[in-house]
Amino acid sequence: MSVNNKYMHSELTDKIINLAIKVHKALGPGFPERFYEKALVYELGKNKINYNTEKNIYVKYDNIALGIQRLDLVVDDKVILELKIASEINEAHTAQIVSYLKASGMKIGLILNFAKNKLEIKRVIV
Numbered sequence: 001m002s003v004n005n006k007y008m009h010s011e012l013t014d015k016i017i018n019l020a021i022k023v024h025k026a027l028g029p030g031f032p033e034r035f036y037e038k039a040l041v042y043e044l045g046k047n048k049i050n051y052n053t054e055k056n057i058y059v060k061y062d063n064i065a066l067g068i069q070r071l072d073l074v075v076d077d078k079v080i081l082e083l084k085i086a087s088e089i090n091e092a093h094t095a096q097i098v099s100y101l102k103a104s105g106m107k108i109g110l111i112l113n114f115a116k117n118k119l120e121i122k123r124v125i126v
Contacts, residue, residue, distance in 0.1 A: 008107055008108050008125065009078050009079055009108055012049075012075065012076060012078060012079060013079055013108065013110060013123060015047065015049065016044075016049075016075055016079065016081065016110060017110065017112075017121055019040060019043040019044065019047065019049075020040055020110075020112050020119055020121070021119050022043060023036055023039040023040050023043060023114075024036070024114055024118075024119040026039070027039060027114075028117075029114060029115050029116055029117060030115075031085075031114070032085065033083050033084070033085045033114070036083055036085075036112075036114045037053070037072065037073065037083055040073070040081075040083070040112075041053060041073070044075065049075060049076065050075070050076045050077070051073055051074065051075045051076070052073070052074045052077075053072070053073055054070050054071070054072070055070070055071045055073075055074045056068045056069070056070055056071075057069050057071060057100065057103050057104045058103070059103045060103075069100065069103060071100055071104070074104075074106075077106075078106060078107075078108065079106070079108050079109065079110060080097060080100050080101060080104065080106055080108075080109035080110070081109070081110050081112060082096065082097045082100070082109060082110070082111045082112070083112050083114065084111060084112065084113040084114070084115070085113070085114055085115045086113055086115055087115065088113070088116075088120065089111050089113050089120055089122045093111050093113075093122075094111070094122065094124060097109040097111055097124045098124060098126055101124065101126045102126060107125060107126055108123065108124070108125050108126075109123075109124045109125075110122070110123055110124070111124065
């Protein structure tokens with residue numbers, strides 16, 4: 001991370017956000033989440049940004065395996081993307097991504113809400 005970056009992996013998250021804005025501007029609000037995911041995956045690939053869809057993480061408690069949680073998108077094994085179609089990003093969405101970050105060992109996530117006229121973005125760092 002360079003000294004000028006305000007956040008961990010900010011160059012990568014800025015690229016992701018710009019691509020998400022591009023997708024949202026083209027499609028607008030109102031479609032199912034999977035359409036935005038497909039368009040964003042297309043843009044990530046087109047821009048040679050590594051990603052995994054539906055990546056599994058293992059959730060543990062006190063070294064006991066509780067189960068597997070599937071993540072929407074993970075970019076470059078550094079950033080978890082949680083795509084939403086909701087009236088607004090709320091505390092439950094934030095708590096969800098914080099849990100995913102803790103379970104995965106990653107430090108940064110983006111919640112992208114495509115349901116509004118303007119893409120709603122929340123950066124979450126643990």
